[in-house]
Amino acid sequence: MNSNQSWVVVADEPAVTGLVTTARELAPQVVAVVVGSREAADAAARAADRVVWLGEPGQVPVEAYAAAVADVVAAAAPAAVVGATSPAARALLGAVAARLGAPVLSNVQQVEAAADGAVVTHAVLGGLVEHRTGVAGVPVLAVDAGAVPADGPAVTVEEAPATPFAGVTVTQVRPRERTGGDLGSARTVVAIGRGLRAEADLAIVTALTEALGGELACSRPLAEGVDWVSKDRYIGISGQRVSPDLYLAIGISGQLQHMVGVRGAGTVVAINSDKDAPVFAQCDYGIVGDLYDVVPALTAALGGGA
Numbered sequence: 001m002n003s004n005q006s007w008v009v010v011a012d013e014p015a016v017t018g019l020v021t022t023a024r025e026l027a028p029q030v031v032a033v034v035v036g037s038r039e040a041a042d043a044a045a046r047a048a049d050r051v052v053w054l055g056e057p058g059q060v061p062v063e064a065y066a067a068a069v070a071d072v073v074a075a076a077a078p079a080a081v082v083g084a085t086s087p088a089a090r091a092l093l094g095a096v097a098a099r100l101g102a103p104v105l106s107n108v109q110q111v112e113a114a115a116d117g118a119v120v121t122h123a124v125l126g127g128l129v130e131h132r133t134g135v136a137g138v139p140v141l142a143v144d145a146g147a148v149p150a151d152g153p154a155v156t157v158e159e160a161p162a163t164p165f166a167g168v169t170v171t172q173v174r175p176r177e178r179t180g181g182d183l184g185s186a187r188t189v190v191a192i193g194r195g196l197r198a199e200a201d202l203a204i205v206t207a208l209t210e211a212l213g214g215e216l217a218c219s220r221p222l223a224e225g226v227d228w229v230s231k232d233r234y235i236g237i238s239g240q241r242v243s244p245d246l247y248l249a250i251g252i253s254g255q256l257q258h259m260v261g262v263r264g265a266g267t268v269v270a271i272n273s274d275k276d277a278p279v280f281a282q283c284d285y286g287i288v289g290d291l292y293d294v295v296p297a298l299t300a301a302l303g304g305g306a
């Protein structure tokens, strides 16, 4: 085993800093193997110590490169392998793990190096429980890393075109419908929860969001229960992960399934009328109060109109 190296498997994710940081916990040198666009390879080059670009899949799904990725990573005999939790990244990690005869742990929150492998904290049962698991040998980890783009100096991208599995082609690509701007890269996110009493009252939250120049988000019940906010806007274990500088949780109780989606946030501010709401144990600043009073007051203080 090359205990100096962790490998990061990148399947077109533009934001790899969190993955590289996790990989660096387990070995000092981090090598990224990228299947995806040149932009993805260039982004990896601003975070990792070495980047191997296997090529752009084009009309072939990323998953068709699974064997090629497994070959490259297994040949390097790394100390650990890390990737994102996206479906394509998980397929690549699965192939790597099979080739290495190693287990895969998913929804990983934290890692620590151990004498013979790693100790991994990962969410199970839909985020209801966090396990700490000791992994002997090579850990292969699908990590909830948040979407922080890399901005360091770039290393050279090594081009090593690989041959994908033949016989599988992409016949159609339909971009998922999105509302508003990009949540993943937003620096300010204002999220509303079941503390909101009526859909029409969303106006007071959007006014604050606009005054802050942020993006609107929500807890799952507002997107999947009452459909007041579109489904691509809910935050949490089964929704979006965000890593803004500022996250406002308004009328949100702070259940684990929601809060794992904001682990990468810089400052978390909660507004809740219940002083015992669990969110207050997980925020940097808390305002105990009725959102119908607090939100318009904040908007007015920022010079916006409710």
Ligand SMILES: Cc1cc2nc3c(=O)[nH]c(=O)nc-3n(C[C@H](O)[C@H](O)[C@H](O)COP(=O)(O)OP(=O)(O)OC[C@H]3O[C@@H](n4cnc5c(N)ncnc54)[C@H](O)[C@@H]3O)c2cc1C
Pocket (backbone or CB within 6 Å): 125, 126, 127, 192, 193, 194, 195, 196, 218, 219, 220, 221, 234, 235, 236, 237, 238, 239, 240, 250, 251, 252, 253, 254, 255, 257, 258, 271, 272, 273, 274, 277, 289, 290, 291, 292
């Ligand atoms: C497998 C699984 C996966 C899940 N995945 C997700 C996920 O990805 N994302 C997610 O969000 N949830 C998820 N959930 C649901 C999660 O467990 C919670 O039920 C949900 O997050 C609660 O949403 P909430 O905080 O908006 O509502 P509630 O828990 O009902 O909290 C509402 C809060 O609003 C406060 N409030 C009420 N009135 C006011 C007022 N006037 N002013 C201020 N505060 C007020 C209340 O005190 C309360 O704290 C999942 C659940 C399961 C089982």
